[in-house]
Amino acid sequence: MKKVTKTAALVLAMAMAVSALTACGGADKAAETANTEAAGAAGTENADAGQSSAVTTKTEGVLTFGTNAEFPPFEFVAGNGVIDQYDGIDIAIAKQIAEENGMTAAIENMEFPSLLIALENGQIDAAIAGMTVTEDRKESADFTIPYYTATQVMIVKEDSDIAAAADMADKKICVIEGYTGEICVQDMGYPYEAFKKGTEAVMELVNGKCDVVVIDSATAQKYINDNEGLKIVEDASAFESEEYAIAVKKGNTELLDMLNKAIEAKLADGTISELAAKYTEEVTAE
Numbered sequence: 001m002k003k004v005t006k007t008a009a010l011v012l013a014m015a016m017a018v019s020a021l022t023a024c025g026g027a028d029k030a031a032e033t034a035n036t037e038a039a040g041a042a043g044t045e046n047a048d049a050g051q052s053s054a055v056t057t058k059t060e061g062v063l064t065f066g067t068n069a070e071f072p073p074f075e076f077v078a079g080n081g082v083i084d085q086y087d088g089i090d091i092a093i094a095k096q097i098a099e100e101n102g103m104t105a106a107i108e109n110m111e112f113p114s115l116l117i118a119l120e121n122g123q124i125d126a127a128i129a130g131m132t133v134t135e136d137r138k139e140s141a142d143f144t145i146p147y148y149t150a151t152q153v154m155i156v157k158e159d160s161d162i163a164a165a166a167d168m169a170d171k172k173i174c175v176i177e178g179y180t181g182e183i184c185v186q187d188m189g190y191p192y193e194a195f196k197k198g199t200e201a202v203m204e205l206v207n208g209k210c211d212v213v214v215i216d217s218a219t220a221q222k223y224i225n226d227n228e229g230l231k232i233v234e235d236a237s238a239f240e241s242e243e244y245a246i247a248v249k250k251g252n253t254e255l256l257d258m259l260n261k262a263i264e265a266k267l268a269d270g271t272i273s274e275l276a277a278k279y280t281e282e283v284t285a286e
């Protein structure tokens with residue numbers, strides 16, 4: 001590498017810092033690549049930002065996002081959501097991006113492991129689902145720049161003796177099917193039981209049928225607020241940082257560019273951190 005622009009060098013340095021931190025789920029290289037691509041997107045900033053003429057969507061004038069509305073505070077079903085019955089940080093971001101580009105946003109709710117297949121099939125234009133960028137997933141979809149950093153944590157009963165990931169060795173572990181939490185526990189070589197929904201796994205824990213649930217940090221916070229007698233145990237050396245990004249069908253560079261520009265702007269002007277704070281408070285206050 002001989003000549004790099006200042007921004008590209010900075011982004012690369014950030015990407016390296018991120019990759020040094022990441023571990024299970026194969027998220028390490030993915031984060032680096034995503035950030036390097038972000039440098040490209042930032043470098044091609046042009047005068048037509050905000051126009052969506054180059055973007056072709058499944059339904060004209062509609063940006064169809066797939067999600068799995070079982071992941072508060074990012075996506076959940078509410079009485080009166082921002083898009084139909086759907087609400088959360090991701091849903092609010094989706095709505096804003098569509099509208100700022102002259103489209104309306106639509107949500108297709110499905111199981112988490114179906115999202116990347118739905119992208120390939122053209123059933124949805126993009127997947128926004130608190131989805132961690134991993135090397136594996138990058139084989140079947142393209143990812144935007146990351147918009148949120150999370151980590152896996154352990155939810156246990158308040159009186160549990162689990163204080164680190166290694167303490168799960170002889171415990172009954174619950175995860176959610178297809179989530180990075182499942183990949184982490186698999187990588188550690190521990191047996192586990194996988195559930196379709198976070199709420200189901202947490203119910204097992206509450207009912208004493210499992211000892212620990214491994215799930216993303218912000219969602220874990222919601223579950224411990226909703227259920228008495230649970231606490232969160234973190235282990236930064238076992239579960240390192242993960243980056244959430246929006247996925248598009250491989251090769252859909254027009255849509256990827258549009259989404260990257262929007263995310264970049266929303267990170268820079270504080271919109272995403274405001275939404276994260278708002279929905280985290282809301283779910284906590286319930």
Ligand code: GLN
Nearest residue numbers: 071129130131132179180
């Ligand atoms: N971040 C986790 C993953 O990507 C969980 C995402 C989700 O359930 N929506 O697997």
